[in-house]
Amino acid sequence: MQEALLAQDLAPTLRARVARLVTSTRFQQIVTGLILLNAVTLGLETSASVMEAYGPLLEVTDSALLWLFSAELALRIFAFRGRFFRDPWGIFDLLVIGIAWAPSGGDLAVLRSLRVLRVLRLLSVVPSLRHVVEAMLAALPGMGSIVLLMGLMFYVSGVMATKLFGESLPERFGTLGNSVFTLFQLMTLEGWVEDIVKPAMEHHPGALLFFIPFIVISTFVVLNLFLGVIVESIQTLRESRESADAEAAQAATDAAASAAHADSQMLMSEVRELRKEIAALRGERS
Template identity: 40%
Template sequence: MKHVEAARLRVKAVVEAKWFTTTVLVVIISNALILGVEAQLDGGPVEEVLRQVDHVMLWIFVLELAARMFALGRRFFRDPWSWFDLVVVGIALIPASGSLGALRALRILRALRVIDAVPSMKRVVSGLVAAIPGLGSVGALLVLVMYVSAVIATELFKTAAPEYFGDLGTTAFSLFQVMTGEAWPDMAATVRETVPGAWIFFVLFILIVSFAVLNLFIAVIVSGMESIEADIQVLDKEQDEAEAEILTELRAIRAELAELRARESTNAA
């Protein structure tokens, strides 16, 4: 058992070393570039060589995950990012032949492991995940506004511009284009030929959806990232306080040892 623990500590030191994480990051980026070049080729010896290199890199990822699992033990499975790495590499290990040939395109998902390897990107994604509950509420509000607007626009403009507002589905797609700022002047010009006051609807819709509701998405995401940054600052502060407390205790121990040595010297004299 002691030998296993000693080996685990040695593997953990390697896995957490700066050179190891940098090497894994370089392999991830190189693998993504190779997959991109391979996607451009259509057979030939070069593609076969790249495919062999891809297999070697895949087994490097497998060995890296195995080393992390051995070093961290049960803690490995408590980290959501570890599960993310397992899923991404596991998909790449599925034989991509026959009916599963489409899975070959999913090999590029391994490039997403850069998120786990780069702390700043990891914090950004963590902020997005933290913002999901708020994004759900804003998304529900957007769907509600879009539905109400689609019903109104269909009732008002289906005769004037049936190609844009002929039915509820067509209207919803047209309003989605308006929301993104794409081709809405053409729609408005077509409708205004029959309904001169249609500009009021388009102006109100753009103000409500594009300038208000969509900006709520940005606000929620920023709030989520700020909460993550605040948590990180709290953790850093706690860590600094713990380190300062340890240093204070070490200094006190040193002072006591120095005092004891001084007493022993005095008694000896």
């Protein structure tokens, strides 16, 4: 019974120590270094010559790193318990490590290639990368209207291109699907002159009147709208973090001031009591 009570008393203390350990800067730097080392080993495994010379060593290193990542994850779960599973980044790390432990033989051999997902743990370990990902996720609702606008533009332009160039360039614009795919290639500016515009102009000299406005709108306007939404999201998150930090600092200052005021009031009360006692002793002597 006493041993059980002692274990209950020691558990919170041990959990607090583990929490301080896994959140310390040195520990995070070590985890980051291990992730980078794992990225290098996974890249080297793609080389046949390297695997022939150092294959067993790389496999042992990969297994050791997986065990270390699993131990680090277990420490975090022990330290934070339920809070770990309420953290999206904790769930992300758990899924990545869980996929790495999945069997990779037989029909599941494709899962072996998913080991490289462990490198993505840098997103949860490096604060700057985590902030960028959070900003991108926060920007998704704002991108909905832009995606709808782009889809509408591709549909209208695809129908027009099919009607204008379908007969002369059936491989590029023969169907609506082909036209949309060609327009997507046109938006990326990949071989747009030699593969798309020049063949179209051989049959339709005024084709530039269609292609140039499409390129300007899709490539230089719509894509910049995406960038603008993401930049605004990053700025908004930064301002919210700075505001939260300022409020936390102000709350800490107010708490310290309140504690100091309470201490001063208690000290003044004790001084008054002492004065009353001194006055009472003087009255008894007289």
